[in-house]
Amino acid sequence: MPMAQEMPDWSELQYDLLVLIATRFNLIEDYLNFGTVCKSWHCVATKNNFNNDLPRAPWLMLAEEEDNEVENDVWSLWVGLSVGEDEGEISLLHPFSGVQIVLPHQNTTEDYEEHQTSWLMSFIRKAVLSASPSHTSDYVLVVIEGGMRFLSLWRPGDLRWTRVMWEETNHELLADLVYFNGQIYAVDYSSQVLVCDVADVVGPEPTKSHIIAQIPPEPGDFREHLYIVESLGFGVQFRGIIDDSDRIPLTLIPEEVIEEEIEDLHMGRQIFEFSRSI
Amino acid sequence: MASSSSSSKTGLKKMLTLKSSDGDEFELEESIVIQCQTIKHMVEDGFSLIPLQNVDTKTLTKIIEYMKKHAEKTESNKEEIKNFNKEFVKGSFDDQFELVSAANYLHINGLMDLLCQSIADRINNKSVRAVREIFNISNDYTPDEEEKVRDEHKWAHEGGEFDESLD
Numbered sequence: 001m002p003m004a005q006e007m008p009d010w011s012e013l014q015y016d017l018l019v020l021i022a023t024r025f026n027l028i029e030d031y032l033n034f035g036t037v038c039k040s041w042h043c044v045a046t047k048n049n050f051n052n053d054l055p056r057a058p059w060l061m062l063a064e065e066e067d068n069e070v071e072n073d074v075w076s077l078w079v080g081l082s083v084g085e086d087e088g089e090i091s092l093l094h095p096f097s098g099v100q101i102v103l104p105h106q107n108t109t110e111d112y113e114e115h116q117t118s119w120l121m122s123f124i125r126k127a128v129l130s131a132s133p134s135h136t137s138d139y140v141l142v143v144i145e146g147g148m149r150f151l152s153l154w155r156p157g158d159l160r161w162t163r164v165m166w167e168e169t170n171h172e173l174l175a176d177l178v179y180f181n182g183q184i185y186a187v188d189y190s191s192q193v194l195v196c197d198v199a200d201v202v203g204p205e206p207t208k209s210h211i212i213a214q215i216p217p218e219p220g221d222f223r224e225h226l227y228i229v230e231s232l233g234f235g236v237q238f239r240g241i242i243d244d245s246d247r248i249p250l251t252l253i254p255e256e257v258i259e260e261e262i263e264d265l266h267m268g269r270q271i272f273e274f275s276r277s278i
Numbered sequence: 279m280a281s282s283s284s285s286s287k288t289g290l291k292k293m294l295t296l297k298s299s300d301g302d303e304f305e306l307e308e309s310i311v312i313q314c315q316t317i318k319h320m321v322e323d324g325f326s327l328i329p330l331q332n333v334d335t336k337t338l339t340k341i342i343e344y345m346k347k348h349a350e351k352t353e354s355n356k357e358e359i360k361n362f363n364k365e366f367v368k369g370s371f372d373d374q375f376e377l378v379s380a381a382n383y384l385h386i387n388g389l390m391d392l393l394c395q396s397i398a399d400r401i402n403n404k405s406v407r408a409v410r411e412i413f414n415i416s417n418d419y420t421p422d423e424e425e426k427v428r429d430e431h432k433w434a435h436e437g438g439e440f441d442e443s444l445d
Contacts, residue, residue: 008375010413017382020390024398032431033440036406038415042427 011038018044025050075134077127077143090124092133092141101133101156108160109145109152123147130179130198140198142184148173151186153201164201166194295327296342298335304342310349314341315385332383337376340369344389367396371412405440412444 013021022044025031035045076093092101106112106123124143131139133156142153143161151164151174164184171194177186179198186194292308296317311328312318320328330338347362367374374393381389401409410417419427 007372007414009415010375011415011418013375014379014382017378017390017394020394021397021401024395025402027402029440030398030402030404033404033406033409034401036424036427037409037413039418041415 011040013040015040015044019049022049075129075132077124092129094134099134103141103154104158104160106145106161109150110163112146125174126177128177128179140179142177142179142198144174144177144186148175150174151177151184151196153184153198162201164196166196293326294321296338297327297329298333298338299331300335302335302338304338306342306345307349310342310345313345313348313386313388315387317384330380330384333380334376337373337380340366340373340377341380341384341386341389345386348388363392367392371400403441405442408440408442408444 018041022031022034022041025034028050031045031050035042074094077090089105090103092103093099124145125148127141127143129139129141133139137156140153140155142151144150145152145161152161153164154161171186171192172188172190174186174188177184179185182198183195184198188194293305294308294311294317296304296306296311298304308321312321317328333341344366347359351359374397378390378393378397381393400412404412409415417424
């Protein structure tokens with residue numbers, strides 16, 4: 001047996017282990033502090049190692065109109081400490097003030113065990129807020145969860161997640177969603193755009209949903225990234241982006257399609273703009 | 279040689295011996311030890327006495343404790359395993375240096391995850407000075423270098439106070 005052990009010098013920890021530790025920080029402040037400790041840790045704290053392979057939902061950006069000024073606010077979905085295989089507690093975090101709003105655990109979704117995702121993929125894939133919790137307590141948080149198969153929502157005071165049950169709708173894995181005027185719009189990987197009313201989800205009956213658009217697939221055209229975005233106060237846009245360099249220009253799908261969809265939905269002045277890259 | 283599949287059919291448990299760098303030997307069931315990828319590969323190559331030159335007895339004892347518990351994992355005792363993990367990382371922090379290095383060498387992914395998370399948690403919300411104390415790291419920057427590094431990310435620290443304590 002060795003003599004009384006000396007205190008290890010953690011600056012000498014193997015490089016690959018330092019990388020593993022570096023990828024586990026949730027907050028940029030902690031990550032930057034980590035990189036300031038000593039030269040060997042600094043080498044590891046590169047841009048690429050931050051948040052690289054931890055399951056994590058993206059940040060939520062909110063643009064709010066207040067006194068005719070558009071104000072940007074950021075909330076992030078924070079997945080806390082996970083010991084073992086379960087994902088940790090989740091909360092909404094306001095990164096600048098440090099305010100946290102604790103959310104029900106992922107395991108309050110229906111059949112959580114069955115839909116649990118592997119550690120490389122977060123249980124919650126994407127999240128949006130209807131309004132900023134900084135300004136109101138009347139908001140909903142809508143997420144794509146369970147291996148991208150489901151939508152669930154949470155309102156302040158809810159003890160568990162409420163899953164959107166679609167009626168007579170088959171959809172593929174969900175790629176993206178937006179909340180607009182009380183409705184949730186989602187796009188799946190077969191380029192279908194689905195919509196449902198938040199007010200419906202709250203009731204006991206399955207939610208009525210519609211498929212409001214289907215972008216015809218083209219041969220050999222695999223859409224890796226599909227986005228649905230809100231045009232400020234104006235409507236929603238759907239974009240299939242094949243890779244980042246193709247972001248611009250976008251072409252519109254023939255107008256007849258758009259007009260027809262709008263009429264079906266009695267959307268009044270709201271405009272659905274369905275566009276995709278060339 | 280009898281293959282491992284035939285031994286499991288007859289109900290006999292195949293045993294393996296792990297030997298620490300201090301020369302101590304530990305006899306364990308194969309089913310426990312194969313959580314460790316490095317050893318699994320050696321077992322597949324026909325070894326039954328496995329010398330671990332980079333792992334001392336103290337560290338190996340802890341690792342065996344972890345592997346034994348995790349070999350019992352079923353659908354129904356998840357909570358128990360979770361609590362075990364929590365307790366496991368509570369021990370002396372100095373030991374975690376050897377443990378995480380050994381887990382890396384032995385390729386026990388679950389243990390590596392657990393330890394790396396535990397180490398990151400020790401750093402979270404701490405000031406740089408506190409982290410250096412906790413981790414026994416001497417500042418190897420010149421004052422000029424350190425100022426430069428800190429200047430790179432001044433923007434992130436506005437309004438934020440970090441914990442200077444060493445707990």
